[in-house]
Amino acid sequence: MTRTVTLGFDGRQVTVPEGATLLDVARAAGVSVPTLCFLETLTPVNVCRICVVEVEGSRTLVPACSRAAEDGMTVRSDSPRVRTARRMVLELLASVVDLDLAPEVAEWMAEYGADPGRWSRPPRPEPKVDNDLYVRDYGRCILCYKCVEACGVDAQWTFAIAVAGRGAEAHISTEYDVALPDSACVFCGNCIAVCPTGALQAKTEWDLRGAGQWNPEEQTVTTTVCSYCGVGCNLELWTQQGRVVKVTSPLDHDVTRGNLCIKGRFGYTYLHDLPADHQTPIDRFLSTRFGG
Numbered sequence: 295m296t297r298t299v300t301l302g303f304d305g306r307q308v309t310v311p312e313g314a315t316l317l318d319v320a321r322a323a324g325v326s327v328p329t330l331c332f333l334e335t336l337t338p339v340n341v342c343r344i345c346v347v348e349v350e351g352s353r354t355l356v357p358a359c360s361r362a363a364e365d366g367m368t369v370r371s372d373s374p375r376v377r378t379a380r381r382m383v384l385e386l387l388a389s390v391v392d393l394d395l396a397p398e399v400a401e402w403m404a405e406y407g408a409d410p411g412r413w414s415r416p417p418r419p420e421p422k423v424d425n426d427l428y429v430r431d432y433g434r435c436i437l438c439y440k441c442v443e444a445c446g447v448d449a450q451w452t453f454a455i456a457v458a459g460r461g462a463e464a465h466i467s468t469e470y471d472v473a474l475p476d477s478a479c480v481f482c483g484n485c486i487a488v489c490p491t492g493a494l495q496a497k498t499e500w501d502l503r504g505a506g507q508w509n510p511e512e513q514t515v516t517t518t519v520c521s522y523c524g525v526g527c528n529l530e531l532w533t534q535q536g537r538v539v540k541v542t543s544p545l546d547h548d549v550t551r552g553n554l555c556i557k558g559r560f561g562y563t564y565l566h567d568l569p570a571d572h573q574t575p576i577d578r579f580l581s582t583r584f585g586g
Contacts, residue, residue, distance in 0.1 A: 301367035316347055316358040316369060325371055328380065328402050330490050331438035332359040335551045336448045339439045344383050344402075347371045355379055381406040389413035392434050395492030416462075421500075424473040427481050427560050429500040432465055435493035441466060441485035449553045454479040483559040487542060487552050496560070498539050509534060517544070522557045525549060529558060538562045 297312040301319065308323045315338075320327040331342035338360035346355035350368035355376060370376065384403050388410035393399045402408070418433035437457065445455050454477050458467035468477035486494040495503075502508040513534045520527040528547040532540040541559050543550040 299363050299365040301363055301365065301369060303369045304371055310363055314363050316349075316356070316361045316363055317345060319363050319369070320347075320358060320371055327358050327371055328398070329359055330396075330399075330436060331440060333440060333488055333545075335545055335553075336440060336443045336488065339443065342383065342387075342436065342438055344380055346376060346379050348373045348376050377406055381408045384408035385410045385413060387436050389415055391436055391491070391493075392418070393436075393491055395434065396490055399491075422474075423497075423500075425475050425481070426497055427556075428483060428486055428497055429495050430466075430474075431493050431495065431500075433493075434491045435466060436491055437464060437466070438490060440488040440490065441494060444484045444488045444553070445479075449484050449551075450480070450482055452478055452480050452482075455485070481556045481560065482554060483556070484553045486559075487554075496540050502534075502539060508539075513539070520554070520558045522555075522561065527554055527558050529554070531562065538565055 298309050299312055299314070300307055300309045302308075303316075303319050303323050304325055306323060308319050310319050310322055314322075317327055317329070317332065327345050327347065329342070329345045331340070332338055332345060338357070340357045340360050343355075343357060345358040347358045347361075348370045349356050349361070350370075358371070380402070384399065384406060385408045387393065388399070388403065388408065389412075403410075421429055421431040421433070423429050439457070442455055442457060444450060445452050454474075455466055455468055457464055458471070459465055468474060468479065474481075483496065486496060489495075499508060513532050516531045516533065518529050518531060520529050527550045528543055530542045530544065531538050532542070541554070541562055543552050543554050543558070545552040
């Protein structure tokens, strides 16, 4: 029999299985708590602090994504203290990086009255375009650690990227800050899949956005099974004007949990009518990496 805990959440009594987090409690109660660094398939790292809630008797606000629910707790998710903290987090993030590719952030900023214009904005770093598969735009990076977790023990176990630097100089980097093709990166693109702000983008999406031709309202998504091997990974093919422009995978799929390999995520160009001598992005990557 599953053990449960009962606690007060925003004035109502909620019962959840033992081990559930306060974010689980909020969702069970139908309360929306904003999150940026949290994803169901990754280990919580508690860095964005936008999901903080107030626990009676606690000296500080606590992150709902990782704090375990305890029997008899009293929790408030929309107190003046919580709203002030969330407003400050949003203002500071938006004053440092571009968040225009994270539409839910704009909604939260309006909800909490955030005004990032109150703060000075540092120079935006130039995007890193050093391969044919995806682009790193650190001018959008909020250091949520999702890409690091996906590259590490939560998914890929490649450990090609980590947080480098300290304080205001902290940033996501390859080892010794080498270009991606020279690093341990295997170009699975699982970091792209978990990025919440567009700091990591598939090169196809980056190019279309740059040309003003990225049109989400015209795109359709078709779920299919990857044809490269027998594992059975589900693919979501994003098509625009009859061409695949992006590939993702469902987070709730038992095989992938949102993750794919380089072929599943980027090896779709064979679906298009291309010249026989056309070199795909994967071909170019393998040629660069292995000299073949």
